[in-house]
Amino acid sequence: MGAMNAEELAKYKGVYVFAQQVDNKLSGIAFELVGEGTRLAEKLGTEVTAVLIGSDVAGLADELAEYGADKVIVVDDPELKNYRTEPYAHALASVINEYKPEIMLVGATAIGRDLGPTVSARVKTGLTADCTLLEIGDFPVTPIPGKEQKKNQLLMTRPAFGGNTIATIACPDNRPQMATVRPGVMQKLERQPGRKAEVINYNPGFTPDHKYVEILEISKAVSNIKDIMDAKILVSGGRGVGSAENFKMLEELADAIGGQISCSRAAVEAYGMAPELQVGQTGKTVRPNVYFAIGISGAIQHVAGMEESDIIIAINRDEDAPIFDVADYGIVGDLNKIVPKLTEEIKAAIAAK
Amino acid sequence: MKIVVCIKQVPDTKGGVQFNPDGTLNRAAMLTIMNPDDKAGLEAALRIKDETGAEVTVVTMGLPKAADVLREAMAMGADKGVLITDRVLGGADTWATSTTIAGALRGMEYDLIITGRQAIDGDTAQVGPQIAEHLNLPVISYAQDIKVEGDSVVVKRQYEDGYHMLKVQMPCLITALSELNEPRYMTPGGIFDACDAEITTLGRADLIDVDDSNIGLMGSPTKIARASDKVRKGAGEKFVPDSADEAAKIIVDALKTKHII
Numbered sequence: 001m002g003a004m005n006a007e008e009l010a011k012y013k014g015v016y017v018f019a020q021q022v023d024n025k026l027s028g029i030a031f032e033l034v035g036e037g038t039r040l041a042e043k044l045g046t047e048v049t050a051v052l053i054g055s056d057v058a059g060l061a062d063e064l065a066e067y068g069a070d071k072v073i074v075v076d077d078p079e080l081k082n083y084r085t086e087p088y089a090h091a092l093a094s095v096i097n098e099y100k101p102e103i104m105l106v107g108a109t110a111i112g113r114d115l116g117p118t119v120s121a122r123v124k125t126g127l128t129a130d131c132t133l134l135e136i137g138d139f140p141v142t143p144i145p146g147k148e149q150k151k152n153q154l155l156m157t158r159p160a161f162g163g164n165t166i167a168t169i170a171c172p173d174n175r176p177q178m179a180t181v182r183p184g185v186m187q188k189l190e191r192q193p194g195r196k197a198e199v200i201n202y203n204p205g206f207t208p209d210h211k212y213v214e215i216l217e218i219s220k221a222v223s224n225i226k227d228i229m230d231a232k233i234l235v236s237g238g239r240g241v242g243s244a245e246n247f248k249m250l251e252e253l254a255d256a257i258g259g260q261i262s263c264s265r266a267a268v269e270a271y272g273m274a275p276e277l278q279v280g281q282t283g284k285t286v287r288p289n290v291y292f293a294i295g296i297s298g299a300i301q302h303v304a305g306m307e308e309s310d311i312i313i314a315i316n317r318d319e320d321a322p323i324f325d326v327a328d329y330g331i332v333g334d335l336n337k338i339v340p341k342l343t344e345e346i347k348a349a350i351a352a353k
Numbered sequence: 354m355k356i357v358v359c360i361k362q363v364p365d366t367k368g369g370v371q372f373n374p375d376g377t378l379n380r381a382a383m384l385t386i387m388n389p390d391d392k393a394g395l396e397a398a399l400r401i402k403d404e405t406g407a408e409v410t411v412v413t414m415g416l417p418k419a420a421d422v423l424r425e426a427m428a429m430g431a432d433k434g435v436l437i438t439d440r441v442l443g444g445a446d447t448w449a450t451s452t453t454i455a456g457a458l459r460g461m462e463y464d465l466i467i468t469g470r471q472a473i474d475g476d477t478a479q480v481g482p483q484i485a486e487h488l489n490l491p492v493i494s495y496a497q498d499i500k501v502e503g504d505s506v507v508v509k510r511q512y513e514d515g516y517h518m519l520k521v522q523m524p525c526l527i528t529a530l531s532e533l534n535e536p537r538y539m540t541p542g543g544i545f546d547a548c549d550a551e552i553t554t555l556g557r558a559d560l561i562d563v564d565d566s567n568i569g570l571m572g573s574p575t576k577i578a579r580a581s582d583k584v585r586k587g588a589g590e591k592f593v594p595d596s597a598d599e600a601a602k603i604i605v606d607a608l609k610t611k612h613i614i
Contacts, residue, residue: 001448001574002566022514082517085482085492110512114494117447117479121486126448126574129477141578155578161364161474168579210522211491216507217518233613257614276513281476290613311611312589313604319593328589329607337597345601349614 001124003173012175015041016101018092019050019064019072020111022083026060028229029107031067031188033181036134037105038068038189043136044152049073049101050197053091055081058199065197068189072199073099079206082218083111086211089118094204096123101176103154105134108180116180126171127178132185132285133157139170154179159281159304184229184285225276226260233259233290236279236306239266240295240316240335247271249336250294253343256350262286264296280305295335298323315339354407354501356398357461358431359454359468359484360391362415362422387422390469394529396536397499398467399430405501408432410461414442414454420552427547428539435461439556444570447475451483452567456560458488465506466526470495481528491521494528 017033019026030050037048047070052060054076061072075091092115096104106112106119108130120127139153154177157168171177228234235254237247247261254261263273265280279286281301291309296302298314298321306312307326314327315335324330331338364383373379387395398409411426413419414437423434437457445453458466466488468481478494485492497516498509508527510517539547557568566572594600608614 001572002564084519085494089486110495113478114482114492117477117482118486118492120479121448121451121483126446127477127479128575129447129475129479139576139578160476160580166581167577169575170578171575174574211489213491213493213519213521215517216520218515219517220515257608290608290611311607311613313607315600319591324591325588327591329604330589330591331600331603332591332593333597333600338600341597341601342604345605346608346614349605349609353614 001174009175012100012102014046014049014101015103016049016051018106019052020107021054021057021060024057026063029109029183032186033105034064034068035188036186040134040136047071051095053080053088061199066191066193066195069197072197074199074201075203077203077206082215084213085114085118087206088115092119093122096176104176104178106180108182112180120178125174125176125178128156128158128169129180131156131158131179131181139172164300182285225274228260228262228277228286229284231260231288233257234262234286234288235259235292236262237267237294238264238296239270244271249339253339256343256346264302293323296323297321354405354464355462356407356409356465357463358395358398358411360395360411360413360422360426361388361472362419363388363472363474387425388469388472389531390471390529392536393531393533394467394469395426396534397529401501423552424547427550428543429537434552436552437555441557441569446573446575447477447479447483448574449568449572451480452487452563453560455484455487456563457555459561464523468528470528470530485526491525493519493521496527496529497532499527
């Protein structure tokens with residue numbers, strides 16, 4: 001991609017975040033990105049702007065303001081009622097071309113990981129996927145003789161190669177610097193009731209064409225499962241649990257200790273556990289106070305989603321299981337015997353208090 | 354009907370990974386497999402072929418040895434293989450990769466393009482939608498099911514909390530999830546034929562409407578600032594208790610020490 005010259009680069013200012021909403025309710029990632037955007041904007045001495053796209057969504061602007069947005073750009077159009085790549089990509093790309101942000105953050109959700117690449121290709125800039133750390137710094141990180149070291153660049157860190165490595169990426173010669181950010185990693189700010197933002201309405205016009213797909217049906221999994229990303233204690237099971245039936249044992253442990261169950265990808269595939277309970281690279285990133293890994297071997301893709309937990313307790317029959325490499329407490333043994341006993345002992349310990 | 358499936362030969366990330374001094378991946382040093390999401394996309398295409406007699410062409414971009422993954426796809430049932438390979442294309446990020454593949458696709462006939470959602474080496478999920486954008490095609494990502502209905506495709510599009518059934522007119526691009534199906538095995542006859550099958554090789558000069566500034570390492574807007582093996586916090590204590598009672602005691606004591614219970 002041709003590099004922008006200094007004059008062109010300087011036209012791009014401010015940190016923008018895509019404030020994802022579904023069914024006119026803001027997603028958790030919207031607040032996380034406003035929080036992270038605020039942190040980056042402070043370092044750059046600029047403001048954070050939330051881009052709110054949907055139909056009849058203007059009412060959500062105040063909520064974004066209370067969580068830290070300085071400005072909210074609202075693109076409101078009946079065509080934007082439900083997420084579809086095309087009208088949403090047109091909306092976000094038009095905002096970028098009109099307002100020229102230096103940083104554009106999008107959630108690495110099932111929506112953002114479709115919207116982000118489409119928009120980055122349309123506005124002709126780079127995109128770094130699934131970031132877990134964002135910093136402002138120099139590029140190249142260490143000066144190279146004869147090469148300009150650019151200041152105040154967005155340095156985007158992400159796991160790569162299945163979580164085996166981490167890479168830090170910059171986009172020094174094109175704007176905006178775009179990243180998708182993994183949900184559950186960045187911190188939202190404390191809500192400040194009554195805080196206001198400047199609200200700007202912008203509509204680039206929407207004319208359906210061959211790229212507008214038709215929605216035939218929308219199906220929501222009816223679920224009363226609480227989000228595992230909010231849990232303080234997770235009791236997580238893997239293939240070693242043996243059957244869907246055996247997960248009851250884990251539920252009893254979770255109930256005793258005031259936690260919630262989650263699982264590995266293997267348990268989703270083998271025992272039909274709900275995908276929203278899945279922890280890992282293709283599931284959710286969690287960082288509870290306590291993470292029980294029960295019958296989970298600890299494939300790198302799983303570990304990538306839970307290694308930030310404060311305390312990891314692993315129970316596995318295989319003493320060479322890689323989960324023991326990240327566990328604070330590793331117990332080699334038969335989970336079928338240990339888990340019920342543990343539930344009993346925890347109940348007794350709590351009752352004795 | 355003509356279907357193009359974009360597939361990638363990826364390092365099996367279950368093994369270790371190795372880097373070149375410039376921070377890019379040393380693909381030559383690692384064991385490789387067909388990327389799982391791509392394989393599901395190929396299987397979806399082959400099922401459409403089984404039903405309708407569609408022609409399936411597999412395309413990959415990589416080192417010359419990436420021809421192996423094309424032969425594997427042809428042994429499964431793909432009709433043609435196209436390898437995009439050229440030294441000047443190396444070190445490409447998703448932008449430069451997608452402009453390159455789009456440049457090759459401009460010279461091919463297709464009604465439907467299928468890519469995997471993401472490759473297990475980069476996990477970006479970007480190249481599929483970016484190819485669609487360069488070719489001005491509609492895109493549907495995260496397909497859990499793909500059905501051809503006349504000149505349209507009906508796709509079950511996955512979200513975190515459910516799915517949308519979407520209908521789109523061909524030509525279009527769909528990105529496939531590995532959950533889509535269980536890919537078939539190569540057949541002995543297929544393997545035999547694939548060994549001798551001709552693979553079309555495309556180089557830089559064969560790409561249509563692609564500027565030099567959009568290919569390879571130089572044409573990549575994203576640059577690697579740092580790359581490293583992940584530093585993990587390391588193992589804690591490991592116990593091999595004699596009984597479930599002892600195991601439970603170890604855990605309960607730990608939870609008490611940490612003031613969890």
